[in-house]
Amino acid sequence: MDERLSPPRTEEQARRLEEERVTRRSFLMNVGIALNAVVALAIATPVVAYLVGPVLRRRDYRNWVTLGNAADFVPGETTLVTFRNPYQNPWDGETANVPAYVRCSDDGKYTVFAINCAHLGCPVRWFSESQLFMCPCHGGIYYADGSRASGPPERGLFTYEMKVEDGKLMIKAGQFPTLRNQAGTSPCPSAPASTSPAMVTRIESCPSTKTSEPGTSASTIG
């Protein structure tokens, strides 16, 4: 007995052939899709890298800037200074000017405060008569040593890293100070960085002042 299957009928053959042909076509289409996916991935990688470029370059941002002769800052006074941002584009214009407050305490110690309120970054103004920094936006007030006096800020003014070299007062600047970057790591000149989480607790910028009444300790006397 012949055990071989009889060959399919002609229509059946045509149908199978058609099916096969469609399969080949859809295979080729799938190849096409796969190729495009690969190319898209290859293109997307540099695009994403380009987009997040400003984040990848973060550590270049801060550089030492000279604010002037350290001796020119009068002890006991707080002075508004302006410097050109060390990290800038040729088309920045006036926006590359950055203001800051230099405080020279009576014993000749320097502190350089960022102009930006620790609440939402508005420019605080110094009032030498009342020895206070006041913010025009939401009413944050700071004492002469930068510690929080009242209002919505959860900490004292931001300070710049600072050094005196060859009689020149220099700060490490270049970054907009916010609660989550370099500027935010040293909340107070006299105290180490606060370790309490900023999400839920009020950061008292100078824990040491909590022992006495605020505004009466030597550190707040301008």
Added chain:
Amino acid sequence: MPQYQDQRAWYKRVYDWLELRLQLEGPIKDAALHPVPKSTASWWYVFGSASLVLLILQIVTGVLLGLVYTPSAANAWNSLEILNHQLPLGWFLRAMHGWGSNFMVAVVLIHMAQVFLFGAYKFPRELTWILGVCMLLMTLGMAFTGQVLRFDQDAYWGLGIGASIVGRVPFVGGQLVDFMLGGPIINGATLTRFFALHVFIIPGTLLAFTALHVWMVLKLGVNEWPMPGRIVRRETYLREYHEQAHNDGIPFVPGAVWKDLIFSAAVLFAVAFCAALFGPYGPKGVPDPAIISTVPKPDFFFLWIYTVLSFLPPELETPFIHIVPVLGIAVLIALPLVAGAGEKSWWRRPVAVFSVMFIAVCWGILTDLGTYTPWSPQMNAWSSAPVPVSYLRSRTPLERQGANVFQEKQCRNCHSIGGLGGQRGPKLDDVATRLTEDQMIRQVLLGGGNMPAYGSALSPAETTALVRFLVTLRPSYQPPANDASRQVVEHGGVPPNSTVERGGGQTPVR
């Protein structure tokens, strides 16, 4: 052989030539003539089309401004000044674009409230609503980025506020700030980023979403006028709507569209009228951060946020500004998915009606507060607001010296007297009825509540003079505050007719 003479007019021939190739007549006729329920031909249904018209106005005026505007930090401000003052009618185009944006935000919000109150987000129009929520966010995004492109002091410090908010994000806040600003600080790279957002990315997406939104309105039909008791059921709604539209309907054109046309024309006229009357917005001062004598303020539609940010207690602020907006958007998006069926009429949806009223009242109050910012010190009050003469009449030299101290130590920036000065602290016209001399000295030197301590900024002589002046501040018909404990110590009991006896409390000393 006789030449075939085409009898059609020339324009008809042009039209037919184009139509043979474009084949647009069918779809456009379908869209224009599709039947809508008679009840939708209402003046309440004009806000969606008006939003679209305003979007087109914004695109046209935006492109025209783009012919001149320079997205460079060094020159953007100058190019706006040139638009305002040198190019003929450049000021008018800027004004149209600025007022157009105000009107667009307003009309979009009214459209949203109407759609919400009419239950139009229910089945099968859930996705239309969700897309609409995205479009609202993009409209607000356009308003904010547009304010940035008007590159003045408000724009600069507005970006600072934005960066500070982003910087509060846990863990990645610092990186996000760099990403948002295009670098470490607000500068030229920031402006070009926001330019790309305002001119390409957001409007492109907004247009695509608008096309989808309109497409769905055409396909699903305009929401019928809600009747109390006519419940939306997923099984039967489509059939019911179809019957209503076909049995008791009118073609969209011209049945309903004439009201849209008239309202859109009115809105456009209103924009042009405001533009001509009030002129363009700014630019205010040059975006030089070294000019710190500035009081940054956001545009009208963001004033309420500005107010909220000033009232949040410091402990709550970071969680609040990151959780509440996300929750709010989630609620808006989830609304049609949760409440996709049921009653549409506002007569049977009291919670919906009261939510809209509550939000509107809150928004109004917060915006009103934002216009005069009672929480901010008035930076110039100490040097510009005089002490009322009546407060100096028949006073001793020491008391007058105290008035001097009061001015010169900037007390006035936070405390008003005679109706002038900051509103951060309580007004002091009647402070002597609330605090005794001792309590004043304590409050001035040590601060408390929201007041900084002045112990380091005042000499003993200045403090004495200041407080002597303050104790004169009370109306003649009210007795001065007295410290009940003193009376008890000195006389062995509460004196008759004291504030304590009359139930008046002493201001607690914190």
